[in-house]
Amino acid sequence: MTEQEVLDRIARARARRPRVREERITLAHGAGGKATQNLIEAIFLDAFDDPALAALEDSATVEVDGAHLALTTDSYVVSPLFFPGGCIGDLAVNGTINDLAVAGARPRFLAAGFILEEGFPVAGLTRIAGAMSTAARAAGVRLVTGDTKVVPRGHGDGCYITTTGVGRRDPTVRLGITTARPGDAVLVSGPIGEHGVTVMLARGDLEIDADLVSDTAPLHGLTAALLGSGATVRVMRDATRGGVATVLNELADASGVAVVLEEDTVPVRPAVRGAAELLGIDPLYIACEGRLVAVVDGADQERALAALWDHPLGRDAAVIGRVVADPPGLVLLRTGFGGTRVVDTLVGDPLPRIC
């Protein structure tokens, strides 16, 4: 087959009505990649058939009583619960803030549902609640309601948290994964993959010692700075499950464009690169929890970069690629050796329970 035939075959497969082939849920269904997408499209979109849900953004845009709101929910099942740089508590708060922030919304209120396993130490819960409180205060967000359930030993794993966020959206800001167009620049706000690698190493299964901490951070200040810079921003996403590669595949698919990345420009710390090599995973697929991926009009690239550099969370921001017309729906990487390869959507789950 020629390269074009391969590309055509991928495009045809993607255009098919999604269905779940497996009879049972696998870890891959929770990995944020192809299987997750299939599951969501085949089961949830089919059952609910709602335009806000079908937009498949990180948060839904709704209007109540004249107020423009963003609404988002995320369940956190990270293992271990505590890791260098954070814990499930601040991860849950920051993650929810970020899903609102990348919708251009100002995070306002949080709700939290806890599913605790019988036998979980009360001191651990106190520590998690403290971390959530600190993270919420730092971001000026109020946790106003919650729920606690306990499941018997062997039916949970210490503590699962589902956080939901409500934010106030500026209705004049137009963002969306369908709006990327050829000529746009693709930016990331800092080095990628630190959260994922940190959590993997914290499990202790690997005999690797790296001086890494999770990148978990609230991005609402950074997104506000970018939106306030005057640059035309088309898409903002935080690169969590499935990493930068998954975000870019989603937007290439939704916008009907291609993304060409320059490998040399993607910021990756040496410790992450080393651990990723040992794990056999491309850093592009590793979760970040405080890194912004933004697509801006190519003409505004410098202005956008300057705005990110000006913010403490964007000092290492970089342009990592560009949007082009063809082949639509694909993400390509130009390697340091001059080759080009397809950076496809994640299959399987190389890094389970990273968030």
Add this chain to the structure above:
Amino acid sequence: MTEQEVLDRIARARARRPRVREERITLAHGAGGKATQNLIEAIFLDAFDDPALAALEDSATVEVDGAHLALTTDSYVVSPLFFPGGCIGDLAVNGTINDLAVAGARPRFLAAGFILEEGFPVAGLTRIAGAMSTAARAAGVRLVTGDTKVVPRGHGDGCYITTTGVGRRDPTVRLGITTARPGDAVLVSGPIGEHGVTVMLARGDLEIDADLVSDTAPLHGLTAALLGSGATVRVMRDATRGGVATVLNELADASGVAVVLEEDTVPVRPAVRGAAELLGIDPLYIACEGRLVAVVDGADQERALAALWDHPLGRDAAVIGRVVADPPGLVLLRTGFGGTRVVDTLVGDPLPRIC
């Protein structure tokens, strides 16, 4: 000790600053009774210290951009997932609708977070999503955003769902568990305990055959009818975990009043009464998922009853008791034999994973 001394001792214990005595989480911490209250007050209220959270209502009252909202979240860990009359899906949707409805809010939007166990049948998830969709449509509520995580075998139990609801609140409606006053009437909208007993029987541990189905239902129509009746409504609650007894204890405590129930007037179906006797549990403690508890001004009792009777979900509504001044914080039951006993807050968890 005299009865007064016993009552004084209970009052003193209640006035103490709550702390969690146990080092580890037990099933009782999720039962909705004393241990849950302690956990919430000692850990979550301490960490978050927010007036909306501290109100300890079923939903939080917040304002965004001039809009008056109610926000609520609940995790569902019911076992089994499917039971006569419903499944975890409609239970989660109705339960969230009800937490908004009893705040006098009109439910508008839902978010759902799924924690699936590896190996869970895809057909089961499809069925659950279908039930959620049907329940949401029936109530005119849109599910607009969601999240799916998968945990390895042995770290979940098929499917846990956390639903969050956003409703529009009428700011002129004043409700709250601190507002009950002597002379008020206490009503329930129908027979109690059906959900809890149905789920217990569905587990098949008991050799009881009863023709019962869960009472899961959305209460927003019923609450709107009651509020629209012109009766002065002080408190509305749905009697879920911990049952009617727990709701009444919370409001007696928060309002500084006593509630006197007349046992003969509490509607309980014979099948529920029979199963409850075999289980050794007072039906007052058994969860309902579609029953409203309302406290209304005593002068408006007939008007309130008429409004409930007029609604399909309130045909068997009854006045079950009255608010009196003393002894503050207690719920008393006048039995059919002429005696009186204290109906205390639930200790332990006689019916785990009922919702």
